[in-house]
Amino acid sequence: MKSASRLVLGLSFGLLLLSMVCSCHRQAETPKPVAYFRIDLPEHSYRQVDTTLPFVFEQSEAAQLSIRPQKDGSYWVDLDYPTLNATFKITYMTMPRADSLRNKIIREEKMVKFHYQKADDVEYSVIQDPDSRLWGQIYDIAGKEVATPLMFWMTDSTHQFLRTTLYFNFAPNNDSLEPVIQYLRDDAMHFVNTFKWK
Numbered sequence: 001m002k003s004a005s006r007l008v009l010g011l012s013f014g015l016l017l018l019s020m021v022c023s024c025h026r027q028a029e030t031p032k033p034v035a036y037f038r039i040d041l042p043e044h045s046y047r048q049v050d051t052t053l054p055f056v057f058e059q060s061e062a063a064q065l066s067i068r069p070q071k072d073g074s075y076w077v078d079l080d081y082p083t084l085n086a087t088f089k090i091t092y093m094t095m096p097r098a099d100s101l102r103n104k105i106i107r108e109e110k111m112v113k114f115h116y117q118k119a120d121d122v123e124y125s126v127i128q129d130p131d132s133r134l135w136g137q138i139y140d141i142a143g144k145e146v147a148t149p150l151m152f153w154m155t156d157s158t159h160q161f162l163r164t165t166l167y168f169n170f171a172p173n174n175d176s177l178e179p180v181i182q183y184l185r186d187d188a189m190h191f192v193n194t195f196k197w198k
Contacts, residue, residue, distance in 0.1 A: 041183045056198065057195045059079060088164055089167060094159055104153070112141070115146055120144075122140070123142070125138040127192060135156075136152060136155060140185070160197060164188070164191075
């Protein structure tokens, strides 16, 4: 009986010693670096859009266009990117008074300043094409939690005004979305470069 209990005790001690030796040879586990899912972006391709809107432009093949005319003569237009879960919200309106342009520009500046609390930086670019009667401003708004990383407005300086804002249909993490934001910014610049008032 004593020899059986010594055997069990010896085996238990041997297994304990073996597990300690094996665990010493394992490499220490290290945390994996932060990474984001790979996002496959479609190739840029465009088509001419000529609708009942008072302007024409080239739209990305990856976007779906919806137009909602308003009773006051303005238009609400969405360029929706279903695969990227993003939308350009476009508002077109006329300016009935001479001081309307100034008021609209002040309103746009206030909208951009609203994002300052989350923004790391705001870069301004000017749109200026006198031959096409096109002037405006582009706002690139950088920051991890910025809701609208890109905004711009355009005008003919007398009668027409158009504002555009990029939204994602989820709470953004703009660090991981940077390739998508750049892709959509390229499309926005193509929109601006092919834009014409009717």
